Amino acid sequence: MPDIPRILIAGTHSGVGKTTLATALMAAFTRAGYRVQPYKVGPDYIDPGYHTAATGRVSRNLDAWFLGPDGIREVFCRAASGAGICIIEGVMGLYDGRGATSEGSSAAVAKILQAPVVLVLDARSMARSAAAVALGFRTLDPAVPLAGVILNRVGSPRHFAILKEVIEGEAGLPVLGWVGRHAEISLPERHLGLLPTAEKGGLRAHLEKMTAALGEGVDLHRLMRVARQAPSLPEIEPRIFPATPRPPRVRLGLARDAAFNFYYQDGLDLLVALGAELVPVSPLSGGGLPADLDGFYIGGGFPEMFLPQLAENENFKQELVRAFSRGMPVYAECGGLMYLTRSISDFEGREYPMAGLLPGRCRMQRRRAALGYVQATVLTDNILATAGAGLKGHEFHYSILEEMPFPRAYTLRKAGEDTGRPDGYVLGNLLAAYLHLHFAACPAAAAALVERCARFRAKREGAR
Numbered sequence: 001m002p003d004i005p006r007i008l009i010a011g012t013h014s015g016v017g018k019t020t021l022a023t024a025l026m027a028a029f030t031r032a033g034y035r036v037q038p039y040k041v042g043p044d045y046i047d048p049g050y051h052t053a054a055t056g057r058v059s060r061n062l063d064a065w066f067l068g069p070d071g072i073r074e075v076f077c078r079a080a081s082g083a084g085i086c087i088i089e090g091v092m093g094l095y096d097g098r099g100a101t102s103e104g105s106s107a108a109v110a111k112i113l114q115a116p117v118v119l120v121l122d123a124r125s126m127a128r129s130a131a132a133v134a135l136g137f138r139t140l141d142p143a144v145p146l147a148g149v150i151l152n153r154v155g156s157p158r159h160f161a162i163l164k165e166v167i168e169g170e171a172g173l174p175v176l177g178w179v180g181r182h183a184e185i186s187l188p189e190r191h192l193g194l195l196p197t198a199e200k201g202g203l204r205a206h207l208e209k210m211t212a213a214l215g216e217g218v219d220l221h222r223l224m225r226v227a228r229q230a231p232s233l234p235e236i237e238p239r240i241f242p243a244t245p246r247p248p249r250v251r252l253g254l255a256r257d258a259a260f261n262f263y264y265q266d267g268l269d270l271l272v273a274l275g276a277e278l279v280p281v282s283p284l285s286g287g288g289l290p291a292d293l294d295g296f297y298i299g300g301g302f303p304e305m306f307l308p309q310l311a312e313n314e315n316f317k318q319e320l321v322r323a324f325s326r327g328m329p330v331y332a333e334c335g336g337l338m339y340l341t342r343s344i345s346d347f348e349g350r351e352y353p354m355a356g357l358l359p360g361r362c363r364m365q366r367r368r369a370a371l372g373y374v375q376a377t378v379l380t381d382n383i384l385a386t387a388g389a390g391l392k393g394h395e396f397h398y399s400i401l402e403e404m405p406f407p408r409a410y411t412l413r414k415a416g417e418d419t420g421r422p423d424g425y426v427l428g429n430l431l432a433a434y435l436h437l438h439f440a441a442c443p444a445a446a447a448a449l450v451e452r453c454a455r456f457r458a459k460r461e462g463a464r
Contacts, residue, residue: 004080005227007147008041008115010090010106012133016122017152019047021179022089024210025223027054029085031211032220037083039076041106042091043373043394043436045262045300051089053203058265062088062113064104065373066392066441069112073236075266075440076113085227088115094137094144098373098415107144114233116147116226118176123151123163130163134171147226148174150218153181160217176226177218240266240440246275250453253289255298257282259310260335262300267439267446274450282316283339284309289319294460295329295453296320298336300436304364304399307344311352320355324430327459329383329452330357332432334397337424338362340432341401358425358432360404370395370434376410377420382431383452384445391442393435395423409433429456 009025011018029036038051038059043066048059060079062072080086090106094117097105110117119137123130130151138146149167154160164175252271256263260283272278281289281296284306289296303310324330332340340357347364354362378389385391395412409424409431424433429452439446 003228003232004077004086004230005084005224006080006086006088006113006115006230007223007227008088008090008106008110008113008117009120009150010094010110010117011092011120012122012137013093013096016120017179018120019050019089020210021120021150021152021214022087023047023050023054023207024214025218025220026051026087027207027211028214028218028220029087029224030055034084034224035082037080037086039079039086039088040091041088041109042104043438044091045264047089048265049261051087054207057083060266061264061438062109063438063441064108064112065098066394066438067240070236071240071440072109072112073233074238074240077233077236078238078241078266085224086115088113090117094119095140102141104373107141110144114145114231116145116230118147118223118226119149119173120152121149122153123159123178124153124155124181127159127162128166128170131166131170134167134173138171138173146173147229148176150176151178154178154217155181176222177214179213179217240443241270241273245273248272248277249275250277250294250450250457251279251290251292252276252450252453253281253293253296254278255283255296255336256280257284258301259284259303259306260299260301260339262333262335262436264438264440267437270439270443270446271450274447276450276453283313283320286313286315288315289323293323293328294457295449296323296331297449298330298332298339300334300336303335303338304344304346307346307350307352310339310354317355321357324357327429327456329429329449329456330431331383331449332430333436334395334434337401337432337434338399340430344399357427357430358404360401360425362399362401364399367398369397369400372396372414374412374414374435376412376423376435378409379411379422380407380409380426382409382426383429384431384437384442384448391435391437391445393437395434395436397434410435 009022036055040048051059097103160178341362345351345363376391378385408422411420413420
């Protein structure tokens with residue numbers, strides 16, 4: 001495997017400015033003429049959108065829970081081809097993983113990829129105490145390749161000089177740069193995290209502001225030297241993607257617009273490698289569903305922010321119902337499940353009619369309903385797996401289902417839970433659940449979906 005310059009931008013904790021600085025660095029290196037390949041540690045869907053906007057290359061998720069060490073190396077190296085530098089944004093704090101462990105943490109990914117770590121430290125209201133924080137991060141796990149610190153929200157050049165002196169002198173870590181207090185470069189948030197790029201107006205101008213904020217105190221050449229210190233990675237045997245991709249054999253509609261855009265790119269790439277031609281469609285637009293589809297995949301997103309438009313697009317809803325009635329496979333995750341119910345009630349209790357493929361209703365609530373990794377046990381044979389199979393997944397939603405009968409799709413259990421809870425619904429070729437899957441973590445499920453679409457295509461063509 002050739003040398004791949006790479007750095008991982010981690011934080012001491014969530015809210016330290018990690019996403020803003022990582023995205024700004026991606027944009028700055030791109031502007032400087034480098035081909036930047038971005039990545040995000042963990043299951044996040046929104047941050048990668050900013051990475052992609054900043055670099056022009058699709059960001060990839062490096063999730064140890066889903067992919068394991070070999071899968072992370074395969075996904076990383078596959079996307080790194082042709083890149084001049086790879087920049088990985090971490091998740092939460094550097095050592096934060098599942099529960100009290102570092103499993104799935106940024107530190108774990110850094111060790112898997114031997115990627116030098118640049119720690120973002122929020123310097124507000126700190127002087128010598130910053131050295132104690134940096135020292136703790138350096139010594140907690142000596143196997144983590146911690147290369148240095150970038151200080152964020154620094155008050156002044158004098159403040160930076162004090163911080164640099166104590167961190168380098170007492171914590172033994174290089175200070176690789178600093179950024180002042182620029183509230184205007186922070187990325188906007190709402191209930192599920194950052195505002196998705198599909199809804200962020202003036203994104204290009206915002207990226208310019210973020211890049212400019214780095215100019216005073218961050219030396220890209222120095223960071224590039226750090227990235228080039230990463231050792232060569234060993235050759236890997238691909239385990240996720242087939243050695244020879246199959247030619248297109250089914251047309252799979254993919255809901256992709258401002259309301260539905262939560263997908264793992266490597267999961268989509270795997271579907272393509274297995275023979276699916278992905279056909280973008282939009283439940284938000286005035287258009288309908290193409291008549292020659294062999295399946296429909298509607299992922300998560302923010303349907304609750306577009307309920308009037310979704311409710312008004314009767315053409316799309318009716319064509320989806322007709323296609324399903326003819327046997328077309330339909331797979332929905334989280335926001336997609338919400339869209340397939342009879343109705344969604346927004347945060348104020350206003351109810352909007354949806355597609356009606358599911359018998360239940362969906363209601364938004366102010367309190368988060370679920371968050372975290374889960375083990376799923378398949379309860380009912382469906383278009384992805386047979387009853388009794390186990391799948392790894394993730395859930396994050398504020399809505400709840402009401403009036404939802406059986407048959408349910410899964411039993412979900414978090415680590416440490418003795419009892420599970422039901423999720424989703426199965427009806428013929430329909431599978432809908434809150435559970436988010438990463439198809440690169442369950443290639444057999446991806447292959448089953450493509451195969452079910454191929455069967456429908458054969459039936460459809462035979463009826464002509």
